[in-house]
Amino acid sequence: MILSSIIQRIVLATVESGGLAQPETEPVISSDVVVATHHWWAGFILYLPLISLILCGLCAAMKVKSKLPAWITTVCLLGSFVLSLLLYFDYGGSPELIPLLSWINLADPGGNFSGLSANFTFYIDSLSLLWIMFVTGLGTLITFYASEYMESDLGKGYTRFFAGVSVFLFAMVALVLADNLLMLYLGWEGVGFASYWLIGYYYQRPAAVAAAKKAFIMNRIGDLGLALAIYLIWTTFGTIQYDELMDVIQSGSWKESYDGWTIDAIPWFLMLAAFGKSAQIPLYVWLPDAMEGPTPVSALIHAATMVTAGIYLVARTYEFFLLSPESLHVVAWVGGVTALLAATIGLAQHDIKRIMAYSTVSQLGYMFLGLGVLSTYGAAYHVFTHAFFKAVLFLTCGAIMHGFAGQLDLRKLSGLIRIPGWRITSIAMLIGCLALAGFPLTSGYFSKDAILAEAFITQGPGFEALGWMAIFTAFLTAYYTFRVWFRVCAGKVEYEPGDEHHGDDDHGHHSEAFHPHAPRFAMNFVMAVIAIGALAASVPYFMDTKADEALAGGWVADMVHDSTAQGGLPGLDRHGQSMGDIVEHGHAGHQGEGDHAHPTLFGMDVHTAMYVISGVVGGLGLLLAAWLHLFRRQDADRLKAFLQRHWWIAWLPRAMEHKWYVDEIYQGLIRAPLWIASHLMYAFDRFLIDGLLVDGIARIPRMVARWFQPLHNGIVQSYAVTMAGGVALIALLMILFLQFWKIGGGG
Amino acid sequence: MIWGWILLLLPIAGGLVVVGSSARAAKSIALLTTLATFGASIAAAIEFDVWGTGDFGLVSSIPWLPEVGINLSIGADSVAMMLVLLTTLLMPLAVLGSWTAVGERLKEYYGWLLLIESAMIGVFLARDLVFFYICFEFTLVPMYFLIAIYGGSGRARACVKFFLYTFTGSLIALVGFLFVAWSYAETTGSWSFQIATLCEYASESLTLREQVWVLTALVIGFAVKIPLFPVHTWLPLAHTEAPTAGSVILAGVLLKLGTYGIFRFVLPMTPEAVVEWAPVLGILAIIGILYAGLICWVQTDVKKLVAYSSVSHLGFCVLGLFALNPMGLQGAVLYMINHGLSTGALFFLVGMMYERYHTRDMNAIGGLAKRMPVWAFFMVFFVLASVGLPGLNGFVSEFLCLIGTFAAGDSGSYPGVMGPWFAAFAALGMVIAAMYLLIMVGKIVFGSLKEPATDDHHGLPADLSAREITVLVPLAVLCVLLGVQPWIAMDAMVGSVNETLAAYPEIVKDAMQQVADAGSSVLSGGVNP
Amino acid sequence: MILLASAFGQLALAHYLLLSGVLFVIGLVGFLSRRNLIVMFLCTELMFQAAAIAFVAVGRYYYDFSGQVFVIFILTVAAAEAALALALVVLLFRRKPTLNAEDWRDLSE
Amino acid sequence: MTSNHLWFLIPEAILLVGVVFTAITGLVRSTSIRQSTPVIAAIFVVASGVASVFVFSPDHLDTTAFLMPALGRWVGVITAAVGLVLILNSIGRVDRRLEQAIAAGRLRFDPLRAGRGEYYAFMLLSLAGLMLVCTANDLIWLFLALELTSLPTYVLVAMSRTNRLAQEAAMKYFFLGAMSAAIFLYGFALLYAATGTIEFDRMRYELQSQAANGGLGALAIGGLLLSLFGIGYKLAAAPLHLYAADVYEGASAPVTAFLGFVPKAAGVLAIMVLLVATGLSELMSSLPYPILIMLWVVAVLTMTLGNIGALLQRSVKRMLAYSSIAHSGYLLIGIIAGPGLGYTAVLFYLLAYGVGNTAAFSVLSSLERRGEELTSLEDLAGLRQRHPLMASVLAISSGSLLGFPPLLGFWGKLLLFIAGIQTGHLVLVIIAAVNSAISGWYYLKLVAVPIMASPTARSESVERGPSNWPRFAGVIMVIACLVLPVFLGWLVAESRDSARTAQAVRADSAQAEADAVQPSDDSGLFTALPPLKTALQSPAKR
Incomplete structure (x- = not known):
């Protein structure tokens, strides 16, 4: 009976769970959200990675030693990508709900609370479509790349790796397509877990294990923020489903029982979550360490997709930030400072993968800056372009690592472009570097401009300074990016192999006879494709928008426009004027011929000015890098020696090299005190609670017994005296009692 | 209905057979019995036709001591039924898990295992207070012997502490129970130990002061069992010394007797006192979560770590119970099941x-x-379930407990006496849990291989044998199932939960009103506002 | 004394009771203070006889014979106890030639 | 005394006949007849138990002569049952060396040296004394019954072992016993002085009228107090408990078991009878305040001193001695609770305690080490390996004494607690609960040492005793611990019927006559409640 009812429920839930997801007491569904059960096949975007995971599990169980897992995963992910594209082309322009399975549904018959429902349902709008396409697309490509990259682990961890990738894609899809915050949370923690899995892939290396652990725990702190934000949102708005949330916020019905502090708290917690996942101050330290994982993982998870989940979250929940605008200022400042800080650290590193990692942190900072200065579009566009160019950078790093037995030190590699077989790698890397440096007309150039310009347009505390800081960061970015490229790919041919064996003996060679192991088809193909993608990522900027002609930014802006993030879109009417009141945004004047003049910079329109400034700055960085690292490499050494010689400046490179001692500060301020506290607590537990309290109380009876023991001395008279005395005592006590309380005679 | 009695008596009967049979057959008989009991519980679950409602199924009663209204009265609501299912599921696994680990005094061992199964089922099936108490206490005996005979080197101290500590606690609870029963007898003129009757009576007729006393007595009894900070210190000791199956049963079911007791007795019996004291208990639970979590961090003994993690985890459960809203309570009940699955598997x-x-x-x-x-795969899997990774079982219950606690603020849509601060501090436990469990995994599962020199592998293969995998797979499957489709359990329990909570909204509102009138906070209100 | 007098108004009974009380206390104090086993036993006899005096006196006071009957039984029991006590003392003396009660303290904590 | 009264002495008469028989058979030259002495004693004990069921059947109840008309039925039965086991425990112990010498042909039988006959005869005498307490309807009778109970036990202690410890124990027991007898005798004298009668029935009227006229007089109170203290010696109630540990240690195990049950039961019953004689009944169950205070203090002291004293002991018998002191304390809760549920619980608890305690001593009786009794806990270490049955008997009986559910002892304690709470003595019950928890510590030792400790050289040499009967007895008692809870309803109903006071019975029958249509409501007995409940309630609410 129970079994059949369970099966019945599952089937029902699968087939028609739209009904489950919608309690009857729900507020009016906003007209433009449709339940699209005819898109049921979209579920396979989620299921295919899962199927891949299960098949990989089978492979592991059957001890498959071929590349089968890689093909399975690639095919499944390709399927997801194709389905995402289909979904995009079939997307009708208004957000859709695609119910899959029911998950948590609480309704209170007493009507004391509004019910809590969180189901496996997709919420498809343009924002999620944008994300899902590049996630699955890059996922497919990088998996294909990894099929070659990971081949040295065939029969050992190969299957495990692809299973991990499948898990990641599964979680990421859940995160992006979720229709409620709880499912998003599932994906959120899921990607964290996948990241843990893959960073710790080389589980026998203590550094990898530690890095994995660090990543998971740091992410958990962020997750804590998300969890608290979910609680707050639910208690304040009574729902955690996006569509209902939008309705509630816009209708203002939540204000009836609002008591005045939650609105301001929600964005802070969301921020904490986003900063954790997207490696911003103060939670960024895990990302550089995460480079202990295999490079495709770094490319996919720690550059292109997962780390942008924070941006996605903020974009997705932008309405909450708009309700409390101060929070956006914080977002902007944290983003800007992180960008600068990470860039300075990047300057001083020698490990190219780490440089890329810090550059990722830095670029993520840009994205948050964009979010903070009300340019969700800029942020999203930068996410989009960054996904490509950073992926290609990491993949080329991976190729180098793969070929040079784990060598990543830029001082020990040079002139790669001249080594046969490494041309594609070098060119791909160049493209990536150009885009990252914001070289004019590359994709990074446009996306970064969209953010930088907005910093000068939007009014906020110190936003202008922030803008200049970001421009300075752009200069640093260009410098350290090309430092890598000029060192590694240009110059004369020189290399030393690394000492890494991928756990394999036939691979690394320490002898003179070491030959770099050039990438073959799969890797080259993927690098080429993504490099082209990185170039082509500037195309959407010039595409026509269908929404609003005032809207600059083309296709990506279009995608953002239809989503929950539209509040941060420049030049657009925000639904509900109430919100406009609290947002001090310069663009308010954009659309009308009102009092507001266009903000200007050096007498030009800000956007135009920014094209020039960032182009110049990027070029300067590039030139500096070329000088110090291509043409006169000895000058770089001299500069370094100079810096280190003078005490008043010597701290700077050292601090930069040691990542501003942030890890050490955390260690000293948080971990060590907690560790000591834990030991104290353990001692407290053993000696005070267990020893003194529990055992002590248990000892009392024995102690008291010892007082009475002398009475049992074996002498008859003594017994008799005690007996008589005891009787007398009790009688006395009784009399006293009776006298004292004046309770007389009989009952 | 007959299934309840079968469930109760089958393990005892099997235990008698085991004791009477040869030592070689003991394992197999025990396995068969536990499997049969599991089958019977499935049958009972199918027969059980009140899923989702707040009613009792499998109801049956035999008069025992009519003078004071004590009956052998059994029956289960859906929450109890789920816990019975958990028990009967864990027992065959415990038997399988001890297959090679226990080499001596087999008959006794399996006899005790079967006996404790009966006792645990009895606790959940009891509808009579005295019968409940008997089973509740009786679980101590087999566990005492399991630790005392088959335990580790420090077992002597561990089992005595375990026994005396919990025995003392439950004696205090007994006095509380008797007080309620007497009070009932005085009011109505006849004795009854029917749980439902007493709960109804106590919640309606006891004064606040009396309720507070009853609450104190009961909570002392159950808190020791849960265990709640600061009466938790027997647990790490007992867990460390207990044999594997003992630890599994202890963590899987015995600890739940405490939370079940709170669910079954404290909440329905003393609602007004609960409303007044829930913040205090909530704070204790939170201290437990954080304190035990941090202590886990510095453990070097894996088992002790998992034991302390139980203290930490059950704090969430207690928090959910005293959130006094459907989210928290459903979360707490789910937590009982989920913790049984994942921590049992860890042990x-x-x-x-x-x-x-x-x-x-x-x-x-x-x-x-x-x-x-x-x-390693299973280890990581269950650690993640324990950490509360979404998609696995631990997450749902943890989330519900926390959101329940969070929403239980005076500003929430469901009035309660805790609130955001409670939830925020408790949620720190999520981070700490990740910390200590992953450190543990990082040390023993990952890193470079380090094996102590040992010459005796008990003839076991290097990796898990098929038998051991069989033990773990059902638990893993359930972890996933309850993580992805938790509504199976939630829908089933919703009636019982709402029944338990029926009286609360009014009381909470009144209390809020009083506090607002007095202009003081709930906490400082205390016993004598 | 005054209490007893006021309770019963008959000085005679009070005197008897007083006597018996004094006797009882003498017996008790003797029992507590003496070390010789035989003397101790005699002290318990004294206490018995104190009770007997009280019974007789009260019986006379109420014109009730049961008090006197009781005394006969008391004497009988006392005789039985005496037999037992002397046998025991002899037994003990055989083991250890002393009558001091304090010498018997092998059983103690 | 009516002629009818003799009818109720049939069980005791049977025992006295048994005394004659055993005294004779114990002296017979034929070994086989001598060996059958315990069997004869057992037969008579069983016969008296059976007889008491018939004698005190409802048809014959005499509500005019007795304060608690049916008390004899329950007491007779449990006396017979426990007495039977006590006799079985002794088999093989008495005259052991002498009999061995005779069997080996080293000695010829000499009636002057044989103690077997007296031993069983004295046991039967003491049991008869216990039964007589129940039928006491005046002070003489009560005095004689108590003396009959205790005098033989002095002898039993002295002759139970041949070493000087036993004699020292007997000396202490006897001298202190004599003192206590004098004390309660003097108390009786004062009671007589206060009421002018020795008959309980009349005494009750006297005291009730005194109580109605402004409280009991000082003489009555003083008499009651002295009586209770004196009788408290039989219970080993604090502060008159000091002898217990020494005496129990000095006597042989079967005799210790005897001391643990018979005088204690006699004392408790005597206290019940005396208190009912002050006018207590189910209808009016509040004690005079001074007595209540005294009993309260004594109960708390007794259970606490007993339990904590036991914690320090290494000797099993001393430990059980202290445990028996503690049990007296628990019994006093029932006494304080008064007629009705309180006395019911006391009677039930006597059974539970008797069964558990006797079973524990059976273990000690059935084992020996080099011909000597087991003394310390070390002797029991690892007992389970060589004597698993005895180890489990010890474990289960300890569990029952601890009051662990679902064993018999638990129900006894539960009823006592219920009775205590019912009469408003919540604090007392809490103290008792804490004491139960403390007692867990040492009872657990009795479970743990045989099962967990590894055997030592001492415990390796532990062997079976001379006879298998004590083992049998222990097993029987343990089975009783396990099985009797099944018949709980019946047992409690029986003990309740036995505990009823004549006043209640009369009132009931009057009630039954008054409204013959509707049968009287038995549960009225459980609803007679004291006024303390209202005192507990806070005036704040309601």
């Missing part, structure tokens, strides 16, 4: 490791993933 895994290496010292062992990949 199995630690036991499997111990059986091979004869040590639980994290510093002596490392990188076992290389030697035992399958074991």
